Amino acid sequence: MPGIPTIHEFLREAHAPYSVVPHRPAYTAPDEALATHVHGRHWAKVVVCFIDDQPIEAVVPAPSFVNLARLLDLAGGNAIRLADEEELKGLYPDCEVGAMPPFGPLYGQTVYVDAALALEPQIVFNAGTHRDAIAMHWNDFVKMVNPIVGRFAE
Secondary structure, three states: OOEEEHHHHHHHHHOOOEEEEOOOOOOOOHHHHHHOOHHHHHEEEEEEEEEOOOOEEEEEEEEOEEEEHHHHHHOOOOOOOEEOEEEEEEHHHOOOOOOOOHHHHOOHHHHHHHHHHOOOOEHHHHHHOOOOOEEEEEEHHHHOOEEEEEEEEE
């Protein structure tokens, strides 16, 4: 399972409690939420962007989209764009494309989380594959990742 050993080590080093949620293969955030029997508002979808040529992770609830203008304003940057598939392969070599977890510090990236997820006691997200997810309490996630929280989902 690509990604899983690296991600588990990151979690162990942070002493963060979590659960692995295996599921049938799913390739979109709404389908992954459905496959894990998790309400879409609890599924943390990672959208990788470049702000001023630096990769960042934007994390929103599964049914939401990233408002790039709001995210750029929150980050205080000058230019923003979405990462393409080839860039994702390079940024997350231990993960299946599109299955990266919201663990920016593991990959040297800043994480921005929409405020809607901060209201949830638990979040669930990809664990490096399209067949495994991680569930953890929001407070434990914040201690590990130290995300910047703001409103940029729609």
